[in-house]
Amino acid sequence: MKKQQWPLKTQADFFELLGQLIANGYALERALMTVQGVLPKQRLALTTIVAGLHQGQPLHQLLAPYVRREIARELAFASVHGRLSQLVMEIGRREHRRLRQSQKLRQLLLYPVVLLVMLAGLMGLFCTYLLPQLQQMGATMPQLSHWGVGVGVSVLTCCVVCWLGGRIWRRRNWLQRLQLLQRVPFIGSLVQLSIGYQMSLQLGLLLTSGIGLATIVKRSATADGPELVRLLGTQAERGLREGQDLRQVIQSMPLLPSECQHLFAKGKSEQAIGEDFQILAQRKFELLERQVQRYLMIIQPVCFAVIGLIVIGLYGIMLLPMYRNMGELMTW
Structure with a gap:
């Protein structure tokens, strides 16, 4: 059975509770067994971890399949300094803050994403139903094929750049990547x-x-x-x-x-x-x-600005030629 990483909230709750139990005098194995009652969905994984501790395996290796790699690297040092309770409590507090930030980011992006979906839907309806009718009436509309070619070339260029960047990234070690x-x-x-x-x-x-x-x-x-x-x-x-x-x-x-x-x-x-x-x-x-x-505060205004530019661009591409054709019809 493939082991799946725990949700971020579960990871934060686990480390915060484990640190508190160890700080109050619980042995590591007893603390893990106590956590099973608080996190019943992780009971099987925690049982496996306790069994691994009985066999002499280090905690960071046992937790590696269930937590983020960054946390597993931090826990690897706990066997050196022995400050496990302080470290896991710090990880729990940090992960709770990170969870709140990710939730706030989703809330900020929800409205702009909904607007983009609605905008894409309107664009699809216009191209599918309204544009063919206007062309049948003799209206001169922009050639969308040229725009499609431009978008395709842009997407292809981005894919090539990402592929080259990925190859360069894989050739670097972690120290060079972080630098x-x-x-x-x-x-x-x-x-x-x-x-x-x-x-x-x-x-x-x-x-x-x-x-x-x-x-x-x-x-x-x-x-x-x-x-x-x-x-x-x-x-x-x-x-x-x-x-x-x-x-x-x-x-x-x-x-x-x-x-x-x-x-x-x-x-x-x-x-x-x-x-x-x-x-x-x-x-x-x-x-x-x-x-x-600070970055979270500017994400939503930036998204709205991008949506505004898209709307203005669509207006210039689609509606202005249509208004021009209507004006020509009125002069007949």
């Missing part, structure tokens, strides 16, 4: 804030758990870690072999927020730096949420 996404207009800032939040959160949890920077670098370069983490760890190890200082290597790692330079420059202990990283993670998440809200 490329950070340069894309509009979404680049969102990607940068999201990566900064996740990396700051994980580094904060690791450092405040007493794990040194050298251990973090060594652990990140292991073969069983996620691809992105493995690439970053390998790059850090290369810098150490070249004789660079450990903190300089961490500071020069790509994707880390620029604020990290100030955190390491203070000369604090690694425990204090970890606490600063956790504060930075919360700040990055607040900025990310604020940026998403």
